[in-house]
Amino acid sequence: MMGQVRTISGDLLPGATVDVWQANGQGRYDVEQPDVQPEGNGRGMFTTDEEGKFWFRTVVPGSYRIPMDGPVGTLLTLVGRTSILPAHIHFLIEAAGCRSLTTQVFFAGDPYLDSDPEFMVREELVREFQTIESPVKARKFGMHAPFRQLTFDLVLETDADHTSLSSP
Template identity: 55%
Template structure:
C-alpha cells in the first residue's frame, strides 16, 4: 500500500541507482517535486495543462532556439546555477542565454562584427588576465550580440547575414583584444512560446537591458561566461532573466575625437567600451 502519497515508495525505487550522484539527484527531485504537488494540490486539468506546457516547450526547441533555456532563464534558475558554480574571484559570470551558437566566426583583432552598417559605432578594447593580473596570451574571447534593432542573426536569417554580431577573437601576447561593432539596444526575449506565456501570466515584461555577451577562456583557467551591460540602458533594475550584476554594468563612453576614430577605423562620435576579463 502506498503511504504518504507514495513519496517513500518512489524514493526507495531509486535507492539502488549505481551512480551516487544520480541517486542523490533522483531522491532530492522526488522529495521536492512531491512536496510541491502536495502544497499546490493541482487538479487533473491543471496537471494536464502543465504536461502540455512542457511538451510545447520542447517542441519550440530547434537548432537556433532553445526554449528550455529561455524558460530556465525567466525562472531565475540559470542565474542560480551560475552563482552556485562561480569561483571566489574573477569576473562575475552570467547566463549563456538561448542564442549562443557553437561556432562563432573566427575574426582578426580589430575586425568588425557588424555586417549591417546600421547603428551607433562602438569600439570594444580589453584584455584577459589571471587573478594576479598576469596577461593570458592566446586567450579566446567569444562575442555575440544582437543588431541595433534588437534581433540576433538566427532570428532574422532573411534579413541578417549569418554571423552578424558574432566573433571569436584570440588575445595577443599581452592578453589584449579589440573589435568594432555597434552599440546594442535593449530588447525583448521571444514571447511567442511557452516562456512568453509564463511572463504574461505573471504580469512581467520580457525586456533585457542592452548588453554584449562574452565567453573568455584560456588554457589552465576556468572559462567565464559573462555580459557587459550598457550603463545607461533601460531595464537594468528589472532584467527579464535576472542576470544583471553591478560589477558588469559598464560605461560605453562617447568619444568625439576624429583622430581616435580614424585610428580605430570608425566614424565619430563613437562609443568606447573597455573590458578587463579576469579568469580564475
C-alpha cells in the same frame, strides 16, 4: 569595444580566445533573420594580444523581447515582469590553464536594467560608454569621430585557483 583578459592574481593572458555574439541595433540576432542579416552577423572570435588585450568595432545592440508564447512567458505574466531584456553583448573566454568564462556586458543608462526578466544584470557587469572625440583615435580604430568606446576587462580563474578554492 575593448578589454584585457587576466587571471585573478593579475597575470595577463595573451592568446586567450574571446568569442562574442550580439544582436543588431534592432535587438535581433542573425539566426532570427536569415533573410535580412548575413550569416555570422554580430558574431566574432578574437585572440588576445601579448598584453592580453582585444578590441573590435561593432554597433550598439538593441534590447529585445524574449518570446512570451511558452511557459517562460506565462510565468513572467503571472509575476508581472517585463519580457524585455536590457541590451547586452555575450562573451565566452577561454585560455590555456584557465576555466572558461561565459558572461555578458550591459550598458549604463539602459532603461531595462532594473527590470531584467532573466536576473542576469549585476552591477559589476554594467559599463558606461565613453565618447571619444579625437579624430586621431577614431582613425586608429577605423571609426569617425565622435564614437563610443566601452571597456570590459575579464578575469579568469586558473585551474590552480579552482583547486585551491575548492580545497577544504
